Amino acid sequence: MTRLYTAAEVEAALDYPRLVAALREAFAAPGEAMPVRQSYDVGTAAAPGHLLTMPAWRRGEAIGTKLVTIFPENAARGLGSVSSLYVLFDGVTGAARAILPGDELTNRRTGATSALASSFLSRPDSRTLLVVGNGHVAFHAAEAHSAVRPIERVLVYGRTPEKADAFTAKLAGRLGAGREVRRIADLPAACADADIISCGTTARTPLILGAHVRPGTHIDLVGAFTPQMRESDDALVANSAVYGDTRGGVLAEAGDLLQPIASGAWRAELFQGDLHDLCAGRVTGRTSPEQITLFKSVGAAIEDLTAAMLVVARETP
Numbered sequence: 001m002t003r004l005y006t007a008a009e010v011e012a013a014l015d016y017p018r019l020v021a022a023l024r025e026a027f028a029a030p031g032e033a034m035p036v037r038q039s040y041d042v043g044t045a046a047a048p049g050h051l052l053t054m055p056a057w058r059r060g061e062a063i064g065t066k067l068v069t070i071f072p073e074n075a076a077r078g079l080g081s082v083s084s085l086y087v088l089f090d091g092v093t094g095a096a097r098a099i100l101p102g103d104e105l106t107n108r109r110t111g112a113t114s115a116l117a118s119s120f121l122s123r124p125d126s127r128t129l130l131v132v133g134n135g136h137v138a139f140h141a142a143e144a145h146s147a148v149r150p151i152e153r154v155l156v157y158g159r160t161p162e163k164a165d166a167f168t169a170k171l172a173g174r175l176g177a178g179r180e181v182r183r184i185a186d187l188p189a190a191c192a193d194a195d196i197i198s199c200g201t202t203a204r205t206p207l208i209l210g211a212h213v214r215p216g217t218h219i220d221l222v223g224a225f226t227p228q229m230r231e232s233d234d235a236l237v238a239n240s241a242v243y244g245d246t247r248g249g250v251l252a253e254a255g256d257l258l259q260p261i262a263s264g265a266w267r268a269e270l271f272q273g274d275l276h277d278l279c280a281g282r283v284t285g286r287t288s289p290e291q292i293t294l295f296k297s298v299g300a301a302i303e304d305l306t307a308a309m310l311v312v313a314r315e316t317p
Helices: 007-013 016-028 072-077 102-121 136-148 161-175 187-193 234-238 247-253 255-263 275-280 301-314
Strands: 038-041 050-058 062-070 082-090 096-101 128-132 153-157 180-183 196-199 218-221 241-244 293-296
Touching: 007 096, 007 102, 007 301, 016 102, 016 136, 016 275, 016 301, 050 301, 062 102, 062 301, 082 102, 082 301, 096 102, 096 301, 102 136, 102 218, 102 241, 102 275, 102 293, 102 301, 128 136, 128 187, 136 161, 136 196, 153 161, 153 187, 161 180, 234 255, 241 247, 241 275, 247 255
Parallel strands: 128 153, 128 196, 153 180, 196 218, 218 293, 241 293
Antiparallel strands: 038 050, 050 062, 062 082, 082 096
């Protein structure tokens, strides 16, 4: 029988240390298959919309796909623009095992992926985290980074003070006592003060500038997800050792890298490696305390499959 999971059950099953460890193992393993995600135009002139499918499988273990709809005009209807579900099948029989809410699964696997990259790329003594953006992606990234590094201070930046204040209060409550969490208004000064900068926005113009980032900083870019969007400027990319979640994904979709390539400020040949390379030990991460590292994430189906398998395994005798 197919099990239906709630968002609360997904969140309870995916604590960050456990999920980061599972993702590390998944990216290092040779047996996964992950076709390129497909996008279909399913809307109308009055209501444009897209359907995305993101399949992945581990032979003999599990098969899964995330189904995502994006309807940008939903804001006028008081609805979210993105909706998603994840369907998990048995890898031996093909029987449907579970249906999970895609939003919570995506938020937590995205945060954990950033934390996994940080474990290779940020300085082990990183104590100040700057979070840029006040949405779900930024919130979960802040939680995940705090689970893998000894974060003592979290600085929060957002364009709308009221929204940033609410985000800061919620994050402080989630992280608990022992960590300073406060909103800041001066983004360049905060960039110069941070050990890790995690940016989760839909920006189309750079927010994090190379001129404002000090040596030794790790940059985590998890927001902008199309060639037209970017959160960093050319100078930051040119001055950083650049990594991504998947080589093919970031070099096909990430405006943070495609735009510097187009301007001539950076070359794809300078890409250091992806999480498959880092987790399998084919490339090294940070090589010195002064190095600036940059991780670009666009999302990968293997992350969803790993998280879904972890949720189901929690209840399997």
